[in-house]
Amino acid sequence: MTAPETTAAPTPSPAPTAAALALGDDALVLSHRLGEWAGHAPVLEEEVALANIALDLLGQARLLLSMAGDEDDLAYLREERAFRNLQLVEQENGDFAHTIVRQLYFSTYQHLLYAELAAGAGPFAPLAAKAVKEVAYHRDHAEQWTLRLGDGTEESHERTRRACEALWRFTGEMFQPVEGVDVDWKGMEAAWLTSVGEVLRRATLTVPEGPRTGAWAAGAGRQGLHTESFGRMLAEMQHLHRSHPGASW
Amino acid sequence: MATAAAHQTVSTQTYGAQGAAGDTAAYESAFDAAVAADERIEPRDWMPDAYRATLVRQIAQHAHSEIIGMQPEANWITRAPSLRRKAILMAKVQDEAGHGLYLYSAAETLGTGRDELLDKLHSGRQKYSSIFNYPTLTWADVGAIGWLVDGAAITNQVPLCRCSYGPYARAMVRICKEESFHQRQGYELLLALSKGTPEQHAMAQDAVDRWWWPSLMMFGPPDDESAHSAQSMAWKIKRHSNDELRQRFVDICVPQAESLGLTLPDPDLRWDEERGHHDFGPIDWTEFREVLKGNGPCNEQRITQRRRAHEEGAWVREAAAAYAAKHTGETGATRA
Numbered sequence A: 001m002t003a004p005e006t007t008a009a010p011t012p013s014p015a016p017t018a019a020a021l022a023l024g025d026d027a028l029v030l031s032h033r034l035g036e037w038a039g040h041a042p043v044l045e046e047e048v049a050l051a052n053i054a055l056d057l058l059g060q061a062r063l064l065l066s067m068a069g070d071e072d073d074l075a076y077l078r079e080e081r082a083f084r085n086l087q088l089v090e091q092e093n094g095d096f097a098h099t100i101v102r103q104l105y106f107s108t109y110q111h112l113l114y115a116e117l118a119a120g121a122g123p124f125a126p127l128a129a130k131a132v133k134e135v136a137y138h139r140d141h142a143e144q145w146t147l148r149l150g151d152g153t154e155e156s157h158e159r160t161r162r163a164c165e166a167l168w169r170f171t172g173e174m175f176q177p178v179e180g181v182d183v184d185w186k187g188m189e190a191a192w193l194t195s196v197g198e199v200l201r202r203a204t205l206t207v208p209e210g211p212r213t214g215a216w217a218a219g220a221g222r223q224g225l226h227t228e229s230f231g232r233m234l235a236e237m238q239h240l241h242r243s244h245p246g247a248s249w
Numbered sequence B: 001m002a003t004a005a006a007h008q009t010v011s012t013q014t015y016g017a018q019g020a021a022g023d024t025a026a027y028e029s030a031f032d033a034a035v036a037a038d039e040r041i042e043p044r045d046w047m048p049d050a051y052r053a054t055l056v057r058q059i060a061q062h063a064h065s066e067i068i069g070m071q072p073e074a075n076w077i078t079r080a081p082s083l084r085r086k087a088i089l090m091a092k093v094q095d096e097a098g099h100g101l102y103l104y105s106a107a108e109t110l111g112t113g114r115d116e117l118l119d120k121l122h123s124g125r126q127k128y129s130s131i132f133n134y135p136t137l138t139w140a141d142v143g144a145i146g147w148l149v150d151g152a153a154i155t156n157q158v159p160l161c162r163c164s165y166g167p168y169a170r171a172m173v174r175i176c177k178e179e180s181f182h183q184r185q186g187y188e189l190l191l192a193l194s195k196g197t198p199e200q201h202a203m204a205q206d207a208v209d210r211w212w213w214p215s216l217m218m219f220g221p222p223d224d225e226s227a228h229s230a231q232s233m234a235w236k237i238k239r240h241s242n243d244e245l246r247q248r249f250v251d252i253c254v255p256q257a258e259s260l261g262l263t264l265p266d267p268d269l270r271w272d273e274e275r276g277h278h279d280f281g282p283i284d285w286t287e288f289r290e291v292l293k294g295n296g297p298c299n300e301q302r303i304t305q306r307r308r309a310h311e312e313g314a315w316v317r318e319a320a321a322a323y324a325a326k327h328t329g330e331t332g333a334t335r336a
Helices: A003-007 A014-035 A044-068 A071-076 A096-119 A125-150 A154-168 A185-202 A228-243 B005-016 B021-036 B049-068 B070-074 B083-108 B114-122 B140-162 B166-194 B198-217 B229-234 B242-260 B285-295 B299-312 B314-327 B330-334
Strands: B270-272 B277-279
Touching (some): A014 B083, A096 A125, A096 A154, A125 A154, A125 B314, A154 B314, B049 B070, B083 B114, B114 B299, B140 B166, B166 B198, B285 B299
């Protein structure tokens, strides 16, 4: 909150660069996954909603990646092992319940994170102040659908239950501290567990009991260790850009 | 909110003495007078059954085109070559879903339902624009669709902002604003390619070569073969003939192609001093009819994807309905 800090030129130190990549990659990759829904959503309103969320995330990704370098070089020319996103956001869309539970887990986390960043004075405060409003909408959207699906029909309940279980093991990674992101990770994790637990309870679902991090691959996206489908996602995303080296679009 | 006395009378009569056969002639003449005075017909106004049916058909087809039209462009969302272009494309596809929603709402004011209309789309009883049965094979196609397809749509749709049916006209005002924006973005995308590397330029030219003729077909059959034209013009649903609009579009595109540094694939295209218009070569109406009949390159794929999205989403819609039924009326009471 001191004057010299808030007026300092935004020269990215190594830590904010790594942090910008982590947060930017989360937004970039989840945006891409949501973009895959275009033309496939269960109702037209969700065509609009999912594209809207994808666009918000892409906007955040562009700002964050630009703090770390050239947004297109970073998005299109890095290999899989150099991406720093959470494994949660790279998970395939699956059915609508799977997508919604992924949204619930991530948007709850992102909302808590951005609210804290927005309240602070670090390099991400201005961005978080804007993004936290978008993310509040994403969280609301995910919560409303979790309620509808969990407390809807037998089939929707079962699909949602399965999605909650399947994605649970990727949730621990969200609270592994990211260098350069100055927040209360332990407190955020507790708040996340309370919030998600409450939504799942209201949706007549139960909080999964399995581990929230695993051995080897589960929970290492921040270190550049990803799950198998991520490579195919990048192949599709980067193909055209890489086919025309140096071209402008 | 029509103002002519005759028109207001019709509205009153419709609700006052509905069904009295002797009044039909009076309603008809009041309707004709309102249309002649360039007034807007509103949902509660009396209208001829055939006028209602024509509008339902046209608005539904327009709505379906927005929804099916998402597919050829969404095909490139995951491969867009820069984050800026990706954001523009996502926003555009989102707008199209929104346009579909406006248009279904406009159609619903005529006494039909969205579910019924979607059902007709899925079963092939209602059509969508033939243009969306062509494939997007390269990134440049996204630009060609913006420039040519949206350009043709705007040429067709701007006159609809003055269409005699109020809800449709108002939907078109909103839609045309967004479409113009998309069209400029498409043009700008092609310009970037045309001025880019030789490979990018070739990609742009190839896309224009493939999309030019299908875009001209978007204006419909020639005037002497257009079944609905005369009646639609008399009702002021339509303001210009197919051939007039097609000519207007060609005249707009020729200088734009020049400034893009791209050519249009028509050896007969040249300025006709006497007419004050560009002459252009013959359209392959056989291809047009084949595409309309369902034999275009992507007809099967487009409708299959749409049906699949709808069928695979059924459990989601059922869940939402079941949840709403369980929780009706409790929001006010239980809100903390």
